[in-house]
Amino acid sequence: MQPLLLLLTFILLQGNEAGKIIGGREARPHSFPYMAFLLIQSSGGLTACGGFLVREDFVLTAGHCLGSSINVTLGAHNIQRRERTQQHITVLRAIRHPDYNHENFRNDIMLLQLRSRARRSGSVKPVALPQGSKKLQPGASCTVAGWGRVSQSRGTNVLQEVQLRVQVDQKCSSRFQFYDSQTQICVGNPRERKTAFRGDSGGPLVCNNVAQGIVSYGSINGSPPAVFTRIQSFMPWIKRTMRRLAP
Template sequence: MQQLLLLLAFILLPGDEAEKIIGGREARPHSYPYMAYLLIQNPEGLTACGGFLVREDFVMTAAHCWGRSISVTVGAHNIQRRERTQQRINVRRAIRHPDYNTQNFTNDIMLLQLSRRIRRNKAVSPVALPRGAGERLRPGTLCTVAGWGRVSLSRGTNVLQEVQLRVQGDQTCRNRFRTFTTQTQICVGNPRKRKTAFKGDSGGPLVCNNVAQGIVSYGASNGTPPAVFTKIKSFLPWIRRTMRHLQCLTLAGAQA
């Protein structure tokens, strides 16, 4: 039961408020042009997650952010305002990894094909993905996570927050989470510092040296680091194959 509570830490359940960065600060407006805010409709109600642009017509997020229908907002700083920079787009198709496990959150990755391409500008543009599986993310690497929601267990905000976190050795997360898998997950956040991603940050990117290396997946229910991120480079073949397939489906539909 304790392990289940830990795994549920980053899932935004119906009725919960979006929660996010702990120990961070407000980001400079539009300094993360790849960030996406996901509003997810389920039979139980609305939930929210983070995500990030990886192409003009694709957003990447966590598989546990799946819903019956999803709308994506890019170019946002304050999600409660209708800023001129914002573009809101519906999701055409949401594809979870076929081996995603709802019990232990392995393979927690999902691609969202947008119903139309975003308009690229200073406030909206994709982030780079790892170029190959051979790239190694070493412990001690300083990375950035951004998201919307609470800045503590009890205080919220509507503006984008940012925090810098260091990659940890795998053993740090093995000691904390029985479900941690070295092959497909990254351990992030110094256990001695009160800085981490939190509930509504699910699906947001871990960006290291301007490359999206991870996806916020799960962590401790009280918001103490470290947290577990999906390792993007482990899924590069699936990502490329899925985007090609969905693009072909869209072209076939347009020609029919």
């Protein structure tokens, strides 16, 4: 199964829908040990998303990354290679937020319960989630990571990272009809060609070592800013769901 998975991954990343991080750079190998690569089977074929480990048995991602089956790769830098650090785990249960709306991407968040627990290592460990009620402020500098294209014509199989700045809500509410400041974050300076894009969906926005957002959607041409799901708004649902499904 593993060689097939890697082959499918390579084929997938050559397609137009693989998405990209724009204006970023190659990450130092395994410097984002919480990152997960999701290979998703659905009626429309294979797609890919990002995700991130929040507990040994749970990955958090975007609600629109749902499929009939999902394979999770942890501990990867180059997803085309069989790295000894990699762990391949299938998803036992995908729990999309009950109020997810596919037409406007509201409540675009999903928990994936893994079939077996991830083994912690230097390359695989969970990321912290928001605690308390302090809201992420405009101007905060955060990092997004993901696999995919680095331009419209050039792909990559290695993890990319990009530094992005949180924007005032008006930058997104003036551009996106359904932007909701209570449950979403506006990210990416419109004057800089740096952003996350389609194939990076589900990946985390990490600020001061805390996952604050999830890549949700943006402009069709990839120009910033983009919209991220605000994790803090969903912490009660996340905690309740993981507690209910505890082994």
